[in-house]
Amino acid sequence: MSGGVDSAVAAARAVDAGHDVTGVHLALSRAPGTLRTGSRGCCTVEDSRDAWRAADLLGIPYYVWDFSERFQAEVVDDFVAEYAAGRTPNPCLRCNERIKFAALLEKALALGFDAVCTGHYAKVVEGPGGHRELHRAADWAKDQSYVLGVLTAQQLEHVLLPLAETPSKAEVRAEAARRGLSVASKPDSHDICFIPDGDTRGWLAERIPPAEGEIKDAAGAVVGTHPGAHAFTVGQRKGLRIGTPAPDGRPRFVLEIRPKDNEVVVGPREALAVDELRGIRPSWAGRPVPEAEQLLQGPREAGRTSSSFPVLAQVRAHGDPVPARARLELVEGPDTEPVPELVVRLDEPMNGVAPGQSVVLYQGTRVLGQATVSATRSPARPAAGAGGPATGR
The missing domain is CATH 2.40.30.10 (Translation factors)
Structure with a gap:
């Protein structure tokens, strides 16, 4: 239970289905003030309180499990290492892979639970031969099957996704209001929870030593310098600060990052x-x-x-x-x-x-x-x- 409306309604539906449900909130930071607050994040102190209130209303046991060390190593440190290597990671997908459906599921099974139930918008169905399959949710606008693509066959055997057939987020909010859940109108979380102000470049600069390098065009000509290759990502246009205009006067975009040589390659959109x-x-x-x-x-x-x-x-x-x-x-x-x-x-x-x-x-x-x-x-x-x-x- 993240403290949002989706996981609260998912828990409620699991209770209605007759399951023996226990609410668990994941503490992902020893200093929760370093995670975003309000509508801009998840897994903060205020989110844990929202989750507790929902569990109390549903009449289910509620616990906070401390996964902060594993989250730091498996998600935050991985995020920094990937950027340092010139790659652009997806921390939410990594969190699902290594925390919510690995660490959490492992602990749940060890304690005798049968499954982990979440508020993700995706669907698990039984395919040919009884093998479980992951499918898109009914609401394609909210579909989250992409970030669950890391789930394995074994994990799918122990996953419940009660929001799979819900036609819209508006219906989830309406249901939460009918149930008296205080999170019914709580805004969706977004962006990266462990970057407090949303400034990914500034956050990375504090963790990856700056090293000035060259910006080159696709032909190898130097067209500018940069303060550190980790501050760029493929497809970026703004913030290049290239002093030399392109011969055709058109905007240039980041095409490639070469961390070994500390170079950024730019070129035309095509x-x-x-x-x-x-x-x-x-x-x-x-x-x-x-x-x-x-x-x-x-x-x-x-x-x-x-x-x-x-x-x-x-x-x-x-x-x-x-x-x-x-x-x-x-x-x-x-x-x-x-x-x-x-x-x-x-x-x-x-x-x-x-x-x-x-x-x-x-x-x-x-x-x-x-x-x-x-x-x-x-x-x-x-x-x-x-x-x-x-x-x-």
């Missing part, structure tokens, strides 16, 4: 378009598609690849899915043991995809799984000395 993504650490939300399953069950030999399969690819929580074909490839891993990588060939280009983002794959409403973007290919950017499209990492 160079942001990518037609292929590569993803590392792929996972499957339920049973893998047959093409992937066949590869994974065969010999682990680098160079083997699966047949391609049709998907819809999505790289942002509320981004538009793009038709594509995907395949798995086995590549040499860090310890020479071949590991799978995901290759997604887009039917139409996507703009501004950054390494570190998650690409979530769908077939219809079903979530197949996800991977972390490690590289992209842009047909508008010839690779230096290669005569082909560039791949940015």
